[in-house]
Amino acid sequence: MLGLLRQDISVSILSTEQVSHSFNDRWLFNDLHFALQKGDRVALVGINGTGKSTLLKILAGLIEPTKGRVVKEKGLQIGYLHQDPDFSNLATINDFIFSLDNEQQQLIKEYEQLIENQDVTSKKFLDVTERLTNLNAWEYENNIKTILNRFQISNFNQRIDSLSGGQKKRLALAKLLIDEPDIYILDEPTNHLDIETIEWLEKLLSTGQKTVLLVSHDRYFLDNICTEIRELDKGQVYNYKGNYAYFLEKKAEREANEILAADKARNLWRKELDWMRRQPQARGTKAKARIESFYDLEEKSKGPRKKDNVELSVKVSRQGNKILELEHVSFEVPDKKIISDFSYVFKKGDRIGLAGKNGSGKTTFLNLITSQLSPTSGILSVGETTKYGYYKQEGLSFSADERVLDIVKNVADFIEMKNGEVITASQLLTKFLFPPEKQFGFVSKLSGGEKKRLQLMRVLMANPNFLILDEPSNDLDIDTLNVLEEFLEEYPGILLLVSHDRYLIDKLTEQLFVFKGNGEVVIYNGNYADFKQEQLELDAAEKKEERKQEKVQVKEKDNKQKLSYKEQREFESLEKEIADLEEQISQLTGELSSSNDHVELQKIAEEIEKTKSSLDNKTERWMELAEYI
Structure with missing residues (x-):
């Protein structure tokens, strides 16, 4: 049902009671009611700056609301994923992953440390395993x-302060999934994940009766996980039962009805205002009722007007025939090939997506073509008219005392638009939804999404004809993303897009560079949905062939009547050899328990592994022959 959410608190495991919160002398929301029941999978959406992350932190108990309170079921465990996780007072990954109050986790930590410790005694090892x-x-x-392993975390002794921002986010998400809380509260969980990991996470979160509340810009992710969308808009929460596509449809209907009602109220208010001005001071009972109605009408007339949207309309620099050519380009670091013998000639109108796991070489490729890195071998030639616009996922670099307007003026005071109009830096900021009060405020006061929007504006105002977007959807609100998509669909220059957002890749690209992770880069004609479908068909064909081969092998076995004389002798011999090997393993295990000499222990352990391997091989052969006895 569309409208303000009003759930029964008695069946909620987490809810707010008249919660209000202010930030920077501005109320984000007043008397807000928000409730979660067991098994709810809810997405919280809204434009940047409406208070989504603040509401998540209030529900998770990380900050206290200005007014009101949060009520939760007794013993409820809440797992919260920050946009920017804080690892203060933690030195290594080990310190973070294994909680002090979790006996199983602490025992697993001890076991992992014993494996790496060469001086451990067999008694200690056997005690821990028991x-x-x-x-x-x-x-x-x-x-x-x-x-x-899914999050590419293997070195438990690695220092946390040596991790990148993306690695820290993945580490925090891994820990939350390991702890299996009663409620998963996730702020942009897909940021810094590759597509394969996102698809795995979707299955994990949608399996079982998990209760999930998340903020995400990834529309496929929302559709695949959430059964309910809640929009935070102007301090109120609107509830939409259904997926993201249903939400967009019903939201448009709601906004259209609100605008229509406000327009009618404004027209009627003008007529009543004229009556108010003509009335004498002494008024009767009927007049007083009409006056009260006038003030109610005045309040309604302040309702929504047609919403302002980000305007993306900048000039694109002229592009010559030669754009960018790569001939047998390779890039290597010690003991690892990142890109191996890759060639491609960029053409006008190219719209290319970069796909591959984290660490497979996508960002290295972008740094190569923008001359921030030099290839190990090969030739990379850039056309004279090629003008890059490089939107990096690291974000803006700024000083604490820099104002928003200064950030733009550092690039240019005047900007030429697509229609030839020349506007000031301040006017361009207004088109990007930065009103005057924000323009003269400090950049440090902007939300994460607003900083990303400012960064995008700085890239576009340079009028690039070769646009490189590295994870542009991270932290941008969905409304801004929709406008960006519309702009990019009409963008006449070269588009090179790195994104884990499958919706964005599917909508904007016609070709993929698939990074395999071993230096190989495969060129695929089609978008990600085409590529994924083809991979599924290939996997199905491989499984079909495997089943066919299994049937052939079964048929061959069925056709085989009995063992030959030689095979019969082998079978009898194997029975004795297997018994001997089992006895050897038993004796060696006894020696392992009685020795304290580290060198001797190592030799015994190696001998046990060698004997076990031999036992496995002989047992497998014995079972194969036994089928024909």
């Missing part, structure tokens, strides 16, 4: 490793 068995922690240990 405790893990008693706590049924082996499966939990496997789940932890699966999650950490």
Whole structure:
């Protein structure tokens, strides 16, 4: 049902009671009601600066509201993912991943440390493994490793202060998933994840009766996880049961009705204003009722007008015939190939998406073509008229005392638009929804999304004809993203897009450079949806071929009547050899428990592994022959 959300608090596991909050002397929301029930999977949407992240922090108990309170079920565990996680007082990944108050996690941490410790005694090792068995922690240990491997976290002793911003975000998300809280509150969880990991995360969060509240710009992610969209708009929450496409449709209807009602109220208010001015001071009872109605009407007339949107309309520099040519370009670091023997000639109208796992070489490729890195080998030739606009995912660089207007004037005081009009830096900021009070404010006071919008404006105002966007959807609100998409659909220059947002890649690109991670870059004609579908079909064909081969092998076995004399002798011999090997392993294990000599322990352990390997091979052969006895 469309309208203000009013859920029954008695069945909610987390809710607010008349919560109000102010920020920088401005009320974000007043008397807000927000409730979550077990199993809800809710997306919170709204333009930058409306207070989405603030509301998430209030619900998670990280900040106190200015007024009102949050009520939660007794013993409720809330997992909160920050946009920018804080790891104060934590030195290594180990310190963060394994909680002090979780016995299983601390035991797994001890086990991992023993594996790496060469001086450990067999008694200590056996004691820890036995405790893990008693706590049924082996499966939990496997789940932890699966999650950490998915997020490319393997070195538990790595210092947290050596991690990049993206690595820290992935580490924080991994920890939250390991802890399995009662409620997952996630602020932009897909930022810094590759597409494969996002698809894995979608399955994890939508499996079982998980309760999820998230803020995300990724429309495919929202559709695949959430069953409900809640919009925070002008201090109120509007509820839409359904996916993101349904939300867009119903939101447009609501806004159109509100604008229409406000326009009618304004027209009627003007007539009543004329009556008010003509009335004498002494008024009767009917006149007083009409006066009260006038003030109610005045309030309604202040309702919404047609909403301002970001305006993207800048001039594109002229582009010559030669744009950018790569001939047998390679880039290597010690012991690793990043890009190997890649060639491509960019053509007018190219719209290319870069796909591949994190660390596969996408950002390196962008730095190569913009001459921030030099290739190890090969030739990279840039056309004389090629003018790059490079939007980097790291964000803006600014000083604490810089004002928003200064950031723009550092590039240019005047900017030429697509229609030939020349406007001032201040006028351009207004088109990007930065009103005068924000223009003269400090950049440090802007929200994360507003900083990204300012960065995008700085890139576009240079009139590039070769636009490189590295994760442009991170922290941009969906309304700004929609405007950006419309602009890019009509953009006449070269577009090179790196994004984990599958919707964005599908809508804006016609070709992919697929980074395999071993230096190989494959050129694919089509967008990500085409590529994914083709991969699924190839996987299905491979599985079909495997099943066909299995049937052939079964048929061949069925056709085989009995063992030959030689195979019969081998079968009998194997039975004795297997028994001997099992006895050897038993003896070696006994020696392992009684020795304290580290060198001797290492030799015994290696001998056990070697004997086990031999036992496995012989057992497998014995089982193969046993089928025909």
